[in-house]
Amino acid sequence: xxxKNTLTNIKEEFQPLGDRVGIYTCGMTxxxxxxxxxxxxxxxxxxxKRYLIFKGYQVTHVTNFTDIDDKIIIKAKESGEDWRALAQxxxxxxFKVSDHLNIMRADYYPxxxxxIEEIISLxxxxxxxxxxxxxxxxxxxxxxxxxxxxxxxxxxxxELMPGARVAVDEKKRHPLDFALWKAAKEGEPWWYxxxxxxxxxxxxxxxxxxxxLLGETFDIHTGAEDLIFPHHENEIAQSVSATGKNFVRFWxxxxxxxxxxxxxxKSTGHYLTAEEILQKYSPQAIRLFFLKSHYRMPQxxxxxxxxxxxxxFDRVRAFLNRVEPIGEEVLRLTDxxxxxxxxxxxxxxxxIIFELVRxxxxxxxxxEAKKIAHSVRVLLEVLGFDLAPSISGxxxxxxxxxxxxxxxxxxxxxxxxxxxxxxRLKELGVIVEDxxxxxxxxxxx
RNA sequence: GGCGGCAUAGCCAAGUGGUAAGGCGGCGGUCUGCAAAACCGCUAUACCCCGGUUCGAAUCCGGGUGCCGCCUCCA
Numbered sequence: 001x002x003x004k005n006t007l008t009n010i011k012e013e014f015q016p017l018g019d020r021v022g023i024y025t026c027g028m029t030x031x032x033x034x035x036x037x038x039x040x041x042x043x044x045x046x047x048x049k050r051y052l053i054f055k056g057y058q059v060t061h062v063t064n065f066t067d068i069d070d071k072i073i074i075k076a077k078e079s080g081e082d083w084r085a086l087a088q089x090x091x092x093x094x095f096k097v098s099d100h101l102n103i104m105r106a107d108y109y110p111x112x113x114x115x116i117e118e119i120i121s122l123x124x125x126x127x128x129x130x131x132x133x134x135x136x137x138x139x140x141x142x143x144x145x146x147x148x149x150x151x152x153x154x155x156x157x158x159e160l161m162p163g164a165r166v167a168v169d170e171k172k173r174h175p176l177d178f179a180l181w182k183a184a185k186e187g188e189p190w191w192y193x194x195x196x197x198x199x200x201x202x203x204x205x206x207x208x209x210x211x212x213l214l215g216e217t218f219d220i221h222t223g224a225e226d227l228i229f230p231h232h233e234n235e236i237a238q239s240v241s242a243t244g245k246n247f248v249r250f251w252x253x254x255x256x257x258x259x260x261x262x263x264x265x266k267s268t269g270h271y272l273t274a275e276e277i278l279q280k281y282s283p284q285a286i287r288l289f290f291l292k293s294h295y296r297m298p299q300x301x302x303x304x305x306x307x308x309x310x311x312x313f314d315r316v317r318a319f320l321n322r323v324e325p326i327g328e329e330v331l332r333l334t335d336x337x338x339x340x341x342x343x344x345x346x347x348x349x350x351x352i353i354f355e356l357v358r359x360x361x362x363x364x365x366x367x368e369a370k371k372i373a374h375s376v377r378v379l380l381e382v383l384g385f386d387l388a389p390s391i392s393g394x395x396x397x398x399x400x401x402x403x404x405x406x407x408x409x410x411x412x413x414x415x416x417x418x419x420x421x422x423x424r425l426k427e428l429g430v431i432v433e434d435x436x437x438x439x440x441x442x443x444x445x
Numbered sequence: 446g447g448c449g450g451c452a453u454a455g456c457c458a459a460g461u462g463g464u465a466a467g468g469c470g471g472c473g474g475u476c477u478g479c480a481a482a483a484c485c486g487c488u489a490u491a492c493c494c495c496g497g498u499u500c501g502a503a504u505c506c507g508g509g510u511g512c513c514g515c516c517u518c519c520a
Contacts, residue, residue, distance in 0.1 A: 009449095028520070041520040071518075155516065159447045176516095202518085224520035225450090231519090255450080256514075265519055292458065292468070298451055298513065305457060308469045315468095318482075339459090347459050351467035361483055415478060422480075433482050440482090 001055065001341045003220075004296065006228060006251040007152055011343050014219075014250060020058040022218035023049060024210040024248075025106070026227055029066040029202075030090035031075055034097050035271035036286075036301060037224075037257040037264040043287060044254040044295045044344075045222045046103045046384050051340050054382045062213050063106040064206060065091055068113050068199055073188055083189060087111075097274040101283045102386040108213050112205040116191045119200045119208045122242055123180045123193075131241040135171045137183030137196040143176045146237040152251060153229035178234055180204045203234040207247075211239060221248040225255055226263075254295040264301065272301065284317075284385050285310040291346040291383060312354075313385075314444055316376065318431075319357050320387065321442045323364065325374035332356055336379055346383065353379050391443055399430055403439050410434070 002011040025045040028038060042063070052059050067087040076083035099105075112119070123139055126132040131146070132139050143149045143157065150157055157176065179201035184190035190197035210218065216239070223232065232251065239247035256263050264271045277286060288309040293299045330336075332352050339348035353376055360372035377387060389396075402421060409418040422432045425441070432441045 026520070029518085031518095035520090038520045044520095069518085153515075154448060156447075159516085226515075226519055228449095229515065230517085254520080256520075258513075261513075263514070263519090288468090294459080296450085297458085300457095302457080305469085308457070312468050315482090345459075347468090348466070351459065354467055358484090364483075410478080413478075419479070426481095431481075434477080434480080435482085436477085 002343055003250055003252060004343045005249075006232075006253050007248075009154075012250070016057060016219050017217065017249065020060050021052055021220065022214035023052075023059060023061045023220045023222065024206070024214060024218065025061070025063045026206060026221070026223035026231070027063045027065050027109075028090070028094060029069055029071070030087045030094070031069065031071040032266045033090055033093045034274045035264060035266060036274050036277045037259075037271060039097070039101060039103075039274050039286070040257045040290050040295075040299070041222070041224045041254055042098060042103050043101065043290050043384070044252075047291065047295075047346060048220070048222065048252065048344060049104060050382055050384050051344065060108075060214060061104075061106040062108045062110065062210060064209055065094075065109060065111045066202065066205060067091070067111045068189065069202060077187075084113075093275065097278065100278055101274075101286060102384055104384070110209040110213065112200055112209075115205060115209050115212065116200065118212050119204050120181075120191075120193050122208045122211075122238070123204060125242045126180065126238065129241060131238075132180055133173065134195050137181075137198055138171065138179055139181035139195055139201075140172055140177040141180055141234070141238060141241075142173055143178070143237065144174050146241055148240075149176075149237055150233065152233045152236055155229065155233075176230070178203060178230065180238070203231055204238060206231070207235050207239045207242070210235075211243070211247075216243045217246050218248060220250045220252060222252045222254075225253040228253055255298050257299055257301050259301045261300065277306075281306045281310055282313070284313045287383070287385060288313050288350070291350060294347055295344060316353070316357050316380070317387075318442050319360055320373055320377060322440060323360065323369045323373040325377050326367070326370035327374040329371065329375070330378050331372060331375040332379075333375075336382075340382075349379070349383065389443075399425070399441060403432065403441055406432070407439055410439075 001014045003014050004011045023045065025042065028034060045061075045063075049059055049061055065087070068083070072083050072087055076086045079086070123132060126141065127134070127139065132141055181193060181195055181198050181204075182201055183196055183198045188199070190199060210221070221232070236247050258264060259270060259272065262270060285306055286309070289306050290299075292305075292309065332355070335352050336349050339345040339352065342348075356372050356376050356379075360369045360376065363369045363372070380387060391399075402425065406418050406421045409415075409421075425432055429444050430441055431444055432439055
C-alpha cells in the first residue's frame with residue numbers, strides 16, 4: 001500500500017513500525033460545534049483506518065480534543081458559561097455527529113486538560129535540552145535551534161514573512177518562536193507549573209498525547225492540510241527536540257472543503273454545521289459525497305452534489321434490498337485493492353462498486369447477482385457505509401401488511417386506492433415499485 | 446515576496462507514456478394499469494493555451510493563462 005507522505009511529497013510504500021499501526025488524528029478545538037468541513041477530515045481518517053483493518057493490520061487510533069485555548073476562554077467569558085461546560089457540550093455534539101456518520105470510535109480521545117502533567121514534563125525536557133526559554137512565565141520554543149524547521153511545510157525560515165498579517169510579539173527571540181506554555185492572565189483558567197500558573201500552548205499537547213499513547217515514534221499522523229503549518233511543523237520540532245528520535249513516519253493531509261469558492265472556517269463564520277447537513281442528507285450520501293472525490297483534491301461543498309450522491313446511493317441500496325447476498329468470494333477485490341492501495345483512491349474504488357451494481361442489475365434474478373450483492377456489501381462496508389436496516393421489525397411487518405393489502409386491490413383493479421397507498425407511503429419515505437412478479441419496497445433516507 | 450495545489454464531457458470526478466473509469470443529468474428505446482425502477486443505445490476525435498521530447502502525451506519537459514490555499518487561529 002502506498003500513501004502520499006507530506007514530509008517527502010511522494011507516495012511511499014507503507015509498512016508499520018511494529019505489530020500495531022499507530023494513527024493520530026488531529027481533532028477539534030472545541031470552541032464551536034463541528035461543521036461539515038471537519039467531517040471530511042474524520043471520514044478520511046476513518047476510511048484509512050478501516051482499510052488498514054481490512055488488510056489485516058491491528059490499529060491503535062487516537063483522536064484528541066483541544067479543550068483549553070484562548071478562544072474557548074473568550075467564548076466562555078462572553079456567554080458567562082463555564083469553559084469546561086462549553087467544551088463538553090461541543091464534545092458531546094461531536095460524538096453525536098461522528099456516530100451518526102458511522103465514523104468508527106477511536107481507541108483514545110485524550111483531552112489537553114487531562115495531560116497537563118505529561119505536557120509539563122515534556123516542556124521541562126525541552127528546557128533541559130535547550131529548546132525552551134522562559135519570559136515572564138511564558139515558555140517559548142526557539143525555532144532557530146531546530147535546523148530542520150520548515151521541512152514539512154517546505155518553508156525556509158528566512159523566507160517566511162512573519163508579522164505579515166499579525167503583529168509580532170516582542171517577547172519572542174524569533175518571530176516564529178511559539179508558546180509551549182502560556183502564563184495565565186487575571187481570571188483565566190490555570191494549572192501550576194515550574195514557571196508559574198498557566199496553561200499549555202496549542203501545539204505541545206499533541207506531541208505529549210500522541211507520544212504518550214502511541215510511542216515516541218509512530219506510524220501515521222492525519223489532519224487537514226491547514227494544520228501543516230505551523231501546527232504540525234511545530235509538533236515535529238518539539239517532539240524531535242525532546243526525544244532525539246524521528247517523530248511521525250507518515251504525514252497524511254486532506255484538503256479543505258470550500259463553500260462558495262472560499263475556505264470553510266469557523267473563525268469567519270463561513271461554514272455549515274454538520275448537524276444541519278445531517279438533517280437534510282443521509283449519512284451514506286454525505287460519505288459518498290466525500291469519497292467520490294480524492295481526499296487530496298480540492299472539493300467544493302455543493303448541495304446538488306449531495307442530492308446526486310443521495311440518488312446514486314439509493315440505487316445501490318435498492319439493489320441490495322432486492323437481492324439476498326450469498327457467497328464468500330468478493331468479486332473485483334483485486335481491482336478494489338489496487339485502487340485503495342494507491343493512496344486511497346476512493347473515487348476509483350467506488351467506480352468498481354458501481355460497475356458491480358450495474359452487472360448485478362443486469363443479472364438480477366441469477367445466482368450471480370447474489371454473489372455480487374455480497375461483494376458490494378463487503379466493499380461498501382470497508383469504505384464505512386452503514387448498510388444496516390433503518391427500520392424496526394414492527395415497522396417492516398406493518399409495511400408488508402399494507403403492501404399485501406394493496407396487491408389485493410391491484411388484482412381487483414382498484415387502482416385509485418392502490419395508487420393512494422403508494423403515494424402516501426412515498427411521503428413516509430417508503431418507495432413501492434410494481435414488478436411483474438409482485439411489488440417491492442424500500443425505505444429511503 | 447516565498448511556498449504549495451488545481452485546470453478532463455452539461456455538472457461532479459478517476460486516469461501520470463499506448464489511444465478517455467464511474468456518478469448525476471439529457472435524448473431515444475424495451476418493459477408497464479399508471480408510476481417508478483431496471484436494462485439497451487446515444488450523449489468528450491478529446492483532456493486550459495503555446496511550444497518541445499517521443500513511433501506514440503491528458504499523462505514527460507519548457508513557457509504562459511486562470512482559480513484556490515499556506516506563510517495568523519482553523520479539520
